Amino acid sequence: MKILVPIKRVPDPELKVKIKDGAIDLSGASWVVNTFDEYAVETALRLRENAESGESHGEVVVVTIGPEDAAQQLRSALAMGADRAIRVDGEDRALDARVVAAALARVIEAEKPDLVVMGKQAVDGDANQVGQMLAGRLGWPQATFAATVELAADKGSLTVGREVDTGVEYKVVNLPAVLTVDLRVVAPTSVKNNITPASHSYGTGEGGPRYASLKGIMAAKKKPMEQKSLSDLGVDAAPAIKELGVFLPPARAAGQKVADIPTLVQKLADEAKAL
Amino acid sequence: MGNVLAFCEFGDGALKASALSNLTFARAAAAAHGGEVIALLVGAGAAAAGPAAARYAGKVVTVEHGDLAAYLAETYAPVVARLAGDHGATVVTATATAVGKDLLPRVAALLDAGMASDISRLDGATQFTRPILAGNAYAQIEVTTPVICVTVRQSEFPQAEELGAAGEVVAADAGAVDALGARIDRVESQKSDRPELTSAKVVVSGGRGMQSGDNFKVLEELADLLGAAMGASRAATDAGMVPADWQVGQTGKIVAPNLYIAVAISGAIQHLAGMKGSKTIVAINKDPEAPIFQVADYGVVTTWEKAIPELVEEIKKLKASR
Ligand SMILES: Cc1cc2nc3c(=O)[nH]c(=O)nc-3n(C[C@H](O)[C@H](O)[C@@H](O)COP(=O)(O)OP(=O)(O)OC[C@H]3O[C@@H](n4cnc5c(N)ncnc54)[C@H](O)[C@@H]3O)c2cc1C
Ligand SMILES: Cc1cc2nc3c(=O)[nH]c(=O)nc-3n(C[C@H](O)[C@H](O)[C@H](O)COP(=O)(O)OP(=O)(O)OC[C@H]3O[C@@H](n4cnc5c(N)ncnc54)[C@H](O)[C@@H]3O)c2cc1C
Numbered sequence: 001m002k003i004l005v006p007i008k009r010v011p012d013p014e015l016k017v018k019i020k021d022g023a024i025d026l027s028g029a030s031w032v033v034n035t036f037d038e039y040a041v042e043t044a045l046r047l048r049e050n051a052e053s054g055e056s057h058g059e060v061v062v063v064t065i066g067p068e069d070a071a072q073q074l075r076s077a078l079a080m081g082a083d084r085a086i087r088v089d090g091e092d093r094a095l096d097a098r099v100v101a102a103a104l105a106r107v108i109e110a111e112k113p114d115l116v117v118m119g120k121q122a123v124d125g126d127a128n129q130v131g132q133m134l135a136g137r138l139g140w141p142q143a144t145f146a147a148t149v150e151l152a153a154d155k156g157s158l159t160v161g162r163e164v165d166t167g168v169e170y171k172v173v174n175l176p177a178v179l180t181v182d183l184r185v186v187a188p189t190s191v192k193n194n195i196t197p198a199s200h201s202y203g204t205g206e207g208g209p210r211y212a213s214l215k216g217i218m219a220a221k222k223k224p225m226e227q228k229s230l231s232d233l234g235v236d237a238a239p240a241i242k243e244l245g246v247f248l249p250p251a252r253a254a255g256q257k258v259a260d261i262p263t264l265v266q267k268l269a270d271e272a273k274a275l
Numbered sequence: 276m277g278n279v280l281a282f283c284e285f286g287d288g289a290l291k292a293s294a295l296s297n298l299t300f301a302r303a304a305a306a307a308h309g310g311e312v313i314a315l316l317v318g319a320g321a322a323a324a325g326p327a328a329a330r331y332a333g334k335v336v337t338v339e340h341g342d343l344a345a346y347l348a349e350t351y352a353p354v355v356a357r358l359a360g361d362h363g364a365t366v367v368t369a370t371a372t373a374v375g376k377d378l379l380p381r382v383a384a385l386l387d388a389g390m391a392s393d394i395s396r397l398d399g400a401t402q403f404t405r406p407i408l409a410g411n412a413y414a415q416i417e418v419t420t421p422v423i424c425v426t427v428r429q430s431e432f433p434q435a436e437e438l439g440a441a442g443e444v445v446a447a448d449a450g451a452v453d454a455l456g457a458r459i460d461r462v463e464s465q466k467s468d469r470p471e472l473t474s475a476k477v478v479v480s481g482g483r484g485m486q487s488g489d490n491f492k493v494l495e496e497l498a499d500l501l502g503a504a505m506g507a508s509r510a511a512t513d514a515g516m517v518p519a520d521w522q523v524g525q526t527g528k529i530v531a532p533n534l535y536i537a538v539a540i541s542g543a544i545q546h547l548a549g550m551k552g553s554k555t556i557v558a559i560n561k562d563p564e565a566p567i568f569q570v571a572d573y574g575v576v577t578t579w580e581k582a583i584p585e586l587v588e589e590i591k592k593l594k595a596s597r
Contacts, residue, residue, distance in 0.1 A: 013544075017411045024412065097380070098389055098420075126407050126525070127392045129380040132348065136384030141349050141457040144377050147519065159460060163519050164373040165473075165528075167464025171347075174456035183526055184513060206513045240389030244402065244415040252551065255572040257563075261582055264557065264575055265589040272572065274534040274555040275501075275593060 001058035001155055003044040004113035005082065006104050007037035009066055009073040010124040022245040033073045036119025038080075039186050042209035043179070044117045045081045046191040047151055051200050059083050061111060065090045065103050071225060078220035079212035085225040086111075088233065096239040097125075099230075101133035106233035108138065113176065114155070120145050120180040131180035141173040147184040153194040277365025278310035281332070282355055284374060285316055285324040290331065292474035293370040295434035298331050300397060300427040302435065304366045307400040313362050314442075317351055319344040325444035331435050333442040336362070340449035346374055348381050349455045356385035357450060359422065371426035371529075372473075383424035390424040391416060393529075395431040409525040410548035429473050430531035430552055465518055467505075472521065475504035477534045480523055480550070483510035484539025484560070485579065491517055493583045494538060500590055506530065506550075508540045524549035538579050542567025559583075 011029040018025040033041075041062065049056040062077040063086040064070050074085040088103055108116065121128035135142035147168065148161035155175070162169045163182055173179075184190060186208050188201040202210075212220070230236070258264045269275045281301040283294035290298075294314075301312045314332035316324055321337040328335045336358060343350055355378070359367045367382055369375035371393040383390040396404035398415060401423060407414045472478065479498040481491055491505075498505050506528070507521040523530055525545040531552035538559045540546060543566070550556070551570050558571035561578045568574040575582060 013409065017408050019412065024408070096389065098383070098387075101384065121526075123525070124408055126409065127390075128376050129383070129390055129392055132377060132380035133384040133390075135348075136352060136381035139455070141455045142377070142381065143457075144348075145373065157456075162373075164462075165520060167462055167518065167520055169462045170460040172458050172460050183509065184519065187513070206510075240418055240420045241391070242417040242419060244417055246407070246412050246414045248412055249406075249410065249551075252556075252570050252572075255556070255568070255570070255574060257568065257574045257576060261575065261577075261585040262589055264573055265586065265593055267573055268534070268555070268557070269593055272534075272555045275590065 001048055001115065002111070002113045003048060003058065003060050003115045003117055004108060004111055005037070005040050005044050005060060005062045005077070006116070006118045006130070007041065007062055007064050007073060007077055008034045008119075008122045009064065009070045010034045010122055013123050017248070019246055019248060023243070024246055031069065031073065033076050034119050034122045036121060036123065036181060038209045039181050039183070040117045040119050041077045041080050041082060043149060043181050043185050043191055045210070046196070046202065047115070047117075047149065047193050049196065051196040051202065057195065061086065061113065063088065063104070063107055065095060065100055067091055074225060075220050076212065078223045079216040080210055081216060084223060086228065087225060088228045088230060090230055094239060096241040097127050097129035097133055099235065099237045099239055100130050101137055102237050103230060103233055103235045104130070104134050105137045106235060115158075115175055116178045118178070118180050120182050131178050135178035138178070141177045142180070143171050143173050143177060144180040145182045146179055147182050148190045149179065149185065150192040151194060276310055277308045278313055278363050279305040279308065279366040279368060280313050280315055280355070280359045280362055280364035282367070282369040282375070282378065283314045283316055283328060284370070284372065285320065285328065288320065288324050289327045290324070292434055292471060293372050293429050295331065296429045296432040297368055297370040297427055298435035299432045300425070301368055303397050304368065304425075307397065308365050310363070310365070313364070315355065315358060317343055317354055318346060322446060326441070329442040329444050330437045333438070335442055335444045336447050337444060338447050338449050340452055342452040342454065343449055345459055347454055347457055347459070348377050349457045350452050351378055352381040352385055354449060355382045358447060359386060365421065366423050366425060368425045368427060370429050372429070375426045379424050379426050386422050386424070387420065388422040388424045389418040389420040391418055392426050393428045394425055395428050409544055410551065411544065428529055430529050469498065470502065470504045472504040472506055472523070472528050473530060475530070476532050477501045477503035477536075478506045478523070478530050478532045478550070478553070479503045479536045479538070480506035480508065480540060481511055481517070481538050482508035482540030483514065485511060485516060488516040493579070497536070497583055497587055500587060501534075508546050537567050537571070538583065540567055541565050542570065
């Protein structure tokens with residue numbers, strides 16, 4: 001089974017947002033793999049391995065559309081255990097979800113993966129678009145916002161637990177398909193592949209993506225990384241989204257600490273008129 | 276000149292609150308595009324809900340078909356895209372619910388449209404403001420494709436008022452329906468009599484400090500006293516204390532009630548992203564340094580074990596005195 005995982009680099013979400021000349025100031029940014037894409041790599045690895053015997057089946061290919069520096073985030077994914085990487089050269093500012101989906105569609109036509117696993121959203125743009133657009137373009141089924149994933153024994157379909165507004169919906173899609181993952185997909189028993197024993201638990205508590213081992217980091221340096229351009233792929237779409245400006249949200253006025261619950265209730269009733 | 280096709284979710288013969296927010300945006304967009312609002316209802320019960328929807332839109336299009344009974348992006352997207360063409364839509368819109376977020380980008384791909392997600396404001400015919408970076412910044416963007424897809428953030432748009440005269444309702448053909456093999460196996464949900472989280476006037480949320488699902492019962496008692504919806508932090512939902520669909524935040528639901536009561540929640544940026552638009556925020560936390568106090572209008576430094584029973588009693592007293 002061949003799994004393609006598109007990943008995007010994002011400015012470290014733990015760092016404070018700075019704005020300069022009406023745009024996000026990225027001059028001192030430290031770049032990381034988008035959190036949900038790290039989860040997507042983890043999901044792909046769980047889907048293709050036997051976690052107890054350590055054997056792996058098939059291939060996991062990571063791909064990004066981004067500038068030269070974005071190769072670092074591809075290496076991070078290779079260090080986790082992906083086999084091979086493709087970087088399509090593109091400046092972050094010259095892309096929008098439409099262009100990214102068009103480029104990924106071309107990569108997929110060439111690579112012919114059985115499954116595409118990606119983050120449900122990039123935590124910088126927060127657009128939550130690319131996976132669904134890609135599936136629409138390819139005419140493939142989609143299973144978005146996955147909290148649990150089970151690969152059928154015949155590897156022909158997935159049953160995906162999707163977190164929807166009213167609970168959890170279990171959707172079955174035949175492969176090839178596009179899967180986008182939500183937070184809880186990295187919980188200890190969220191991914192089942194009918195290879196790893198069903199009783200297996202990835203870590204404890206809330207789980208999480210695996211760390212790259214030192215051996216993994218060394219191995220990643222030798223793994224193949226191909227480079228392409230958008231024109232190699234025949235993508236000439238210009239972005240349809242123009243950024244006009246960025247601003248900070250208005251700060252909330254400072255609040256107050258109140259001494260006790262009766263005071264709180266009195267203030268909520270009389271001052272805030274909230275009760 | 277162009278029309279606005281508004282995909283509207285409905286249930287029990289009426290539009291959902293989320294759809295009414297979408298129609299508020301749709302009316303403004305239609306005015307900016309010199310066209311009309313067309314409300315689109317797809318799925319089982321669409322025809323029956325048509326007249327109720329027509330109180331809010333000059334034109335309602337309903338589509339029913341055995342294979343469209345339940346929502347699937349694979350079957351709904353082609354219907355929406357085709358009707359957008361048939362009805363001369365330059366804007367196709369939905370609310371950023373789980374369905375809207377799943378559906379609209381797929382529609383955009385079929386229409387080769389650019390898309391603005393989760394917008395908080397309409398700034399011009401093709402210009403929008405939307406939160407980025409977990410709501411830590413807002414971006415103003417322009418979408419330059421002839422047809423634009425938009426999802427709107429429910430908490431930023433009030434519910435549409437009824438129109439003076441009811442609109443017309445027409446049924447449209449489903450066309451060829453192909454699910455590409457996709458199907459819904461089952462849906463697991465917990466029925467609740469509480470208001471919907473995303474449109475509730477009061478929300479009571481609990482975090483990791485609640486320690487167990489059982490302990491949430493005291494919060495539920497408070498919620499029921501206030502007619503509130505229940506919410507939670509990711510830590511509480513991840514730990515399985517409460518259902519995942521209670522999660523408020525960047526990756527959960529976005530809420531902006533009149534009153535938000537955060538109990539034993541630290542106030543991580545991802546949580547704040549989902550609730551800092553609330554009118555009045557109350558924080559109850561035993562740690563005086565918890566970041567939640569920076570956004571709270573009223574904070575009480577104490578444990579929930581002590582605070583919540585007392586809060587319930589005080590509110591009962593207040594109600595009795597009125
Ligand atoms: C301020 C600002 C606002 C913007 N608003 C919009 C907008 O409303 N609509 C729009 O279309 N674009 C917008 N863009 C462009 C947008 O940020 C990205 O350039 C575009 O790639 C997709 O949006 P996203 O990154 O939020 O992706 P999402 O759709 O949130 O990403 C989902 C998944 O797609 C994959 N993916 C995304 N980008 C890449 C990539 N470069 N390489 C590989 N995989 C990738 C990842 O798996 C990711 O998890 C905006 C840009 C800025 C700076
Ligand atoms: C990509 C990504 C997306 C995320 N999206 C979301 C999201 O949508 N929503 C979300 O909520 N989080 C989200 N998170 C997680 C977020 O970063 C925090 O981890 C989470 O919000 C913490 O939840 P909490 O405040 O309940 O727990 P903690 O941070 O552990 O805080 C618990 C609080 O309870 C207090 N406390 C403990 N005992 C008591 C007591 N007896 N009485 C009173 N107070 C007590 C403590 O002082 C503490 O402040 C996301 C994280 C990532 C990486």
